Amino acid sequence: MKEIKEDSKKIVESWVNQFSDELFSWALYKTSSKETAEDLVQETFLAAFNKIDTFQGKSQPKTWLFSILNNKVIDYYRLSAKTTKKTFSISENSGYELSDGMFNENGGWKNNDMNPIWNQEEELLDNPEFNIVMQDCMDDLPQKWKFAVTSKYLTDKKADEICQELEITTSNYWQIVHRAKLLLKNCLEMKWV
Structure with a gap:
């Protein structure tokens, strides 16, 4: 032995x-x-x-x-x-406030103006400085939100697999991804000039 x-x-x-x-x-x-x-x-x-x-x-x-x-x-x-299930971090609350503030009473977008930085989307992905800012913004997300986004977009996992790993419902998953994307957009617009 x-x-x-x-x-x-x-x-x-x-x-x-x-x-x-x-x-x-x-x-x-x-x-x-x-x-x-x-x-x-x-x-x-x-x-x-x-x-x-x-x-x-x-x-x-x-x-x-x-x-x-x-x-x-x-x-x-x-x-x-x-x-962290029972308490929400400031970032999660920010995500709720951000997503709720973007729609009018009818469920439509309040403002259709697009920040000009998004017109150069393809060039941004090749820019190392932008990628550093993007990583900083990703790191600011709550861990569960970051895992959901990275699993979906960087490792191409299916939604049901991510839901099973995080032990959440499909609707909760889509809300998390949506709010995480809004927070990322907001963070990038603030930090990337």
């Missing part, structure tokens, strides 16, 4: 040396927090060590580790959503 544990330890140590940087980059991308990303990668390797006997080699070790990490990220957002 001691030999098996030593072999497992050596295998996981080699994986740590091979895949730590890639796992960390992915976790940082998904959470935008260096500390959280480090914790999630550490938890991933710990889980891999504890469950190494279940690894059958049907996939590459890197694939298996990324699968564990993705589950850790999902658990992280679920836990965050549950702890």
Whole structure:
């Protein structure tokens, strides 16, 4: 038994040396927090060590580790959503106020004027400075909202999959995405000149 544990330890140590940087980059991308990303990668390797006997080699070790990490990220957002479920952050309240203030009593847009920065949409995506501001605005979103937006637009997940991961209803999901987009638009219009 001691030999098996030593072999497992050596295998996981080699994986740590091979895949730590890639796992960390992915976790940082998904959470935008260096500390959280480090914790999630550490938890991933710990889980891999504890469950190494279940690894059958049907996939590459890197694939298996990324699968564990993705589950850790999902658990992280679920836990965050549950702890903030009863209280709304200022950003969420801002999202409600912003979205409610954009429509008239008949449900139509109050103002159809478009900020001129949106006329150059394609050039903006190629602009590194704009992307930094965009990332700052994304980081300002509540975690659940950021996860919903990044899952939808950056990883192309389906709405029902995101709803299941966040444990929310479809209508709640679409409200979150809509309000998050409005907050992003507002933030970009304020910070990007």
